[in-house]
Amino acid sequence: MTTYPFHFGAVILAAGASTRMGAPKQLLRFDGRTLLRRTVDTVLASAAWPAVVVLGAHREAVRPEVVRLPVLLAENPAWEEGLASSIRTGIQILDTFSLSLDAGLLVVVDQPAFSPAAIARLTDAALRSGKSIVAARYDGHPGPPVLFARRHFHELMDLHGPGGARPLLERHADQLATVDLPEFATDLDTPEDYQAYLATR
DSSP, X not given: OOOOSSOEEEEEEEOOOXXXXXXXXXXXXXXXXXXXXXXXXXXXXXXXXXXXXXXXXTHHHHGGGTTTSSSEEEEOTTGGGOHHHHHHHHHHHHHHHOTTOOEEEEEESOOTTOOHHHHHHHHXXXXXXXXXXXXXXXXXXXXXXXXXXXXXXXXXXXXXXTTTTHHHHHHTGGGEEEEEOGGGGOOOOSHHHHHHHHHTO
């Protein structure tokens, strides 16, 4: 595990209903593991600590995947509101869990290219740039995973609606650094996405 001069935790956003997939995408399997387990294992293999997993729509089905892992589990009763509610839930836990945290990493579970190396690139960019927000960049836009300095936690806890943290990226464009990660453009939202991805394995 790499040691950094700042401490960051991670929020793994796994509360969605996977409406377009027609089944919990958190439980889609490839290479012997579910998407959620792969995502959590990736975070645990990085310098991030603690890791918070936010559950919601399919919590009873999803919980067994992570209940025995060294993570903090959080239930988001407002998951139907959208991504912002899960961000609020997870960041609240990071904010209260450790006063020594300098930043929080927001992670989604449907990006199969997610890796410890990608996390390291984001944290390295934070160190080099001195910016308070560092996002992956793909398809010409910044997107998750995104690392937020603690100074933005209060804004993350004020988010509402389905759009996630994008308003903060726009509001603080002068404090945003990006890391080109074109492989993150592949996400798994539909059965067709999943089958197309499996065909490349």
